[in-house]
Amino acid sequence: MKREFSAGGVLFKEDEVLLIQNLSGVWSFPKGNIETGEAPEETAIREVWEETNVKGKILTYIGEIHYWYRLKGEKIFKTVKYFLMEYISGEPQASWEVKDARFFPIEETKKLLKYKGDKRIFKKALELQKKFKL
Numbered sequence: 001m002k003r004e005f006s007a008g009g010v011l012f013k014e015d016e017v018l019l020i021q022n023l024s025g026v027w028s029f030p031k032g033n034i035e036t037g038e039a040p041e042e043t044a045i046r047e048v049w050e051e052t053n054v055k056g057k058i059l060t061y062i063g064e065i066h067y068w069y070r071l072k073g074e075k076i077f078k079t080v081k082y083f084l085m086e087y088i089s090g091e092p093q094a095s096w097e098v099k100d101a102r103f104f105p106i107e108e109t110k111k112l113l114k115y116k117g118d119k120r121i122f123k124k125a126l127e128l129q130k131k132f133k134l
Contacts, residue, residue, distance in 0.1 A: 005034045006080040007043035010125040011056040012134040013087035016103035017122075019112060020051050023099060027112040029121070030101070031080050040081045048085065052101035053093035056085035059132050062124050065117030082121045084128045 008031025011018040019027045032047035034040055041058050048056050062082040069076055092101040104112060106126070113119050 002074055002076045004076055004078045005040075006031045006078060007034055007040035007047065007083070008032065008080060009044045009048045009056055009058070009083050009085040010062060010121060011048055011054065011085040011087060012125075012129055013103055014134075016105055017109040018048070018052055018054055018056075018087075018092060018101070018103055019109060020094070020098040021100040023097075025099065026114050028115065028118055029082065030098075031082070032097075041083060044081070044083045044085070049090075051095050051098050052090070053095070054090040054101070055088040057088055058083045059086055059134075060084050060128060062121055062128060065121060067115075067117060080117075082125070084125055084132065086132075086134060 008029050010029050020030045021027050030048045030051040034043045048054060062084050064079055064081045066079050094101045113122055
């Protein structure tokens with residue numbers, strides 16, 4: 001069994017949330033693999049920027065999700081650490097890694113998220129958003 005470790009961000013810009021549409025067409029939060037020597041926080045900031053052209057600042061850790069997936073017949077166990085992020089600059093623009101990148105209102109974001117882990121992370125992010133008054 002192979003293991004992968006990733007990090008990503010739930011980035012707020014006022015009452016909107018940054019989402020990416022992955023190559024399978026599913027809306028989710030930007031994330032990516034942690035590179036050797038890189039802290040999860042650095043990965044989250046880098047991946048949000050690389051996938052969406054948006055710069056964000058980390059406010060706090062939200063939590064992590066775990067799931068299995070298959071790649072070329074190999075079963076992979078993935079852990080993703082998510083961070084609450086505040087918008088700094090940039091307009092969403094999809095990179096080669098994703099189909100689309102956009103800001104969505106909070107209520108629409110709730111409807112667009114498909115995966116249980118994403119929904120759980122978003123629920124925690126909304127609680128923290130109130131605390132940080134984003």
